[in-house]
Amino acid sequence: MPALVKLFLTSSNPGKLKEYRFLADTAANSVSIELALLPEFESLPAFEENAPTFAENAAGKALHYSRLQEGLVFADDSGLVVPALGGAPGVHSARYAGVHAANSERIEKLLREMLDKRGQDRAAYFVCATALARKGRALAVVTDRVDGEILESPRGAGGFGYDPVFYFPALKKTFAELLPEEKNLHSHRGKAFRKLLAALSSML
Numbered sequence: 001m002p003a004l005v006k007l008f009l010t011s012s013n014p015g016k017l018k019e020y021r022f023l024a025d026t027a028a029n030s031v032s033i034e035l036a037l038l039p040e041f042e043s044l045p046a047f048e049e050n051a052p053t054f055a056e057n058a059a060g061k062a063l064h065y066s067r068l069q070e071g072l073v074f075a076d077d078s079g080l081v082v083p084a085l086g087g088a089p090g091v092h093s094a095r096y097a098g099v100h101a102a103n104s105e106r107i108e109k110l111l112r113e114m115l116d117k118r119g120q121d122r123a124a125y126f127v128c129a130t131a132l133a134r135k136g137r138a139l140a141v142v143t144d145r146v147d148g149e150i151l152e153s154p155r156g157a158g159g160f161g162y163d164p165v166f167y168f169p170a171l172k173k174t175f176a177e178l179l180p181e182e183k184n185l186h187s188h189r190g191k192a193f194r195k196l197l198a199a200l201s202s203m204l
């Protein structure tokens with residue numbers, strides 16, 4: 001019988017919970033993961049994600065909430081990096097076009113900024129940092145990425161965020177054209193989370 005481990009996700013977003021549950025259920029692992037949203041997440045003192053790196057934001061968030069919640073606390077931070085734009089949108093991916101902007105506005109801004117970029121200058125990657133903490137101690141922080149390129153116009157109806165303009169050459173599709181199983185297999189989030197689970201199982 002695999003060991004059963006409960007993780008509290010530092011989010012109030014049921015969509016994120018669903019995605020991580022799917023990843024946990026499909027990962028070949030000796031640990032069986034029970035994932036739950038951190039109780040009362042919205043009413044706890046918030047963690048400001050202002051660090052310059054994904055890893056610092058994820059680790060900082062996991063540490064912060066692990067001082068407020070018993071047990072194992074899990075956090076992530078992710079975003080899109082375009083080297084030809086000096087790393088933008090980067091850690092500002094979610095608020096690239098302003099805090100209240102829609103996905104379509106973020107994509108429009110990105111495509112505008114990239115109008116003069118050709119060939120290798122359209123290279124981009126998604127990054128996901130995941131972190132696990134307990135009682136103010138970091139147990140693991142892992143980061144992974146997936147490489148692709150930014151198209152000149154959106155394609156596909158699935159996924160979220162920048163997926164419609166992120167072309168993944170290995171499957172010749174944008175992330176918005178992938179089946180959820182395909183995206184989970186190849187995505188920055190899937191890869192980082194599986195690494196974190198492997199780190200967790202080596203600690204048990």
Ligand code: IMP
Pocket residue numbers: 076077078079080093094126159160161162163175187189
């Ligand atoms: P956070 O990790 O919840 O802070 O989200 C970071 C932001 O990065 C999201 O709002 C998206 O704009 C972008 N992002 C992160 N991962 C993905 C992805 O898999 N597809 C598309 N956009 C993503």
